[in-house]
Amino acid sequence: MITGKYPNLRLRRNRKESWTRRLVQENTLSPNDFILPIFLIDGSNKKESISTMPGVFRYTINRVSQIVDKAIKKGIPMVALFPKTKNTLKNDLGTESLNENNLVCRAILEIKKKYKNQIGIMCDVALDPYTSHSHDGLIKSNQIINDETIEVLINQSLLQAEMGCDVLAPSDMMDGRIGKIRKALDSSNFKNTQILSYAAKYASSFYGPFRDAVGSKSSLKGDKKTYQMDFRNSDEAMREVALDIKEGADMIMVKPGMPYLDIIKSIKEKFKIPVLAYQVSGEYSLLETAINKKLIQKNAVYESLVSFKRSGANAIVSYYADRIDKILE
Numbered sequence: 001m002i003t004g005k006y007p008n009l010r011l012r013r014n015r016k017e018s019w020t021r022r023l024v025q026e027n028t029l030s031p032n033d034f035i036l037p038i039f040l041i042d043g044s045n046k047k048e049s050i051s052t053m054p055g056v057f058r059y060t061i062n063r064v065s066q067i068v069d070k071a072i073k074k075g076i077p078m079v080a081l082f083p084k085t086k087n088t089l090k091n092d093l094g095t096e097s098l099n100e101n102n103l104v105c106r107a108i109l110e111i112k113k114k115y116k117n118q119i120g121i122m123c124d125v126a127l128d129p130y131t132s133h134s135h136d137g138l139i140k141s142n143q144i145i146n147d148e149t150i151e152v153l154i155n156q157s158l159l160q161a162e163m164g165c166d167v168l169a170p171s172d173m174m175d176g177r178i179g180k181i182r183k184a185l186d187s188s189n190f191k192n193t194q195i196l197s198y199a200a201k202y203a204s205s206f207y208g209p210f211r212d213a214v215g216s217k218s219s220l221k222g223d224k225k226t227y228q229m230d231f232r233n234s235d236e237a238m239r240e241v242a243l244d245i246k247e248g249a250d251m252i253m254v255k256p257g258m259p260y261l262d263i264i265k266s267i268k269e270k271f272k273i274p275v276l277a278y279q280v281s282g283e284y285s286l287l288e289t290a291i292n293k294k295l296i297q298k299n300a301v302y303e304s305l306v307s308f309k310r311s312g313a314n315a316i317v318s319y320y321a322d323r324i325d326k327i328l329e
């Protein structure tokens with residue numbers, strides 16, 4: 001790197017006025033950079049607030065178009081659907097995940113009927129919203145059983161693809177699931193259904209408000225450390241990503257977001273694949289409550305979102321996406 005020397009070189013010169021700061025700006029944000037998560041609930045005509053996530057709501061199917069409409073008007077390219085399954089529908093095997101009348105399936109149909117391809121739909125592939133133990137996979141003798149779980153995930157994937165889901169996002173962290181899901185999609189005529197692999201997903205303490213939002217918090221037995229990654233590791237993330245790319249992943253998710261900017265950067269540099277960052281529920285709630293309490297300035301949100309772009313992310317899953325116009329102002 002060539003640099004000069006003070007006093008010939010004064011880096012403050014390029015920052016002296018707004019116009020020159022704008023001129024040398026390296027990273028910017030646009031609505032195209034965002035994915036909006038949407039929480040779904042059963043019932044009719046409800047928009048329910050979530051105490052742990054101020055400003056975020058759960059929607060019934062007949063009100064989901066309200067929020068999707070907003071996303072389309074603001075230029076957001078994709079929404080991500082997350083169901084809060086009724087406890088009475090949960091069981092050890094997560095069979096509600098394969099019910100074509102479940103919340104996610106009904107929401108996909110509703111959105112696609114109304115908006116066609118004006119907006120993309122992404123759905124998680126994992127069992128935690130459907131299992132009574134709230135784990136992402138099936139359990140046998142106290143172990144999350146990998147290969148048997150994949151068989152269910154394949155069927156969940158095929159069902160969601162059939163309903164019209166555009167992007168399947170396996171967030172379960174089972175070994176080998178991307179390849180098997182890709183193969184099943186291809187042989188069932190879903191060659192164009194994209195796979196966004198949560199390849200670098202960490203066993204994190206930042207997911208609390210999300211688990212509250214989907215109603216899996218109190219029922220979760222133990223932790224997810226035998227399948228989600230140890231947050232002390234980064235080489236392991238590169239191995240996960242390399243495998244998933246080989247198996248057919250179109251895009252990679254890093255999750256959580258802000259504490260893992262180094263992982264985003266390394267994946268981008270090494271693999272040159274679309275990398276998405278998930279600014280998770282805990283990050284959202286921290287920012288939002290601190291802003292509401294006036295502990296930090298509002299613009300902290302914009303700053304946090306730009307950090308993802310700076311680290312190399314192509315797009316960001318953020319609970320702020322529905323308010324992105326105000327944030328970019």
Ligand code: PBG
Binds near residue numbers: 126128171
């Ligand atoms: C489930 C899933 C989780 C999140 C997205 N998909 C929680 C978990 O793994 O326990 C968390 C998202 C957030 O915290 O915003 N596989």
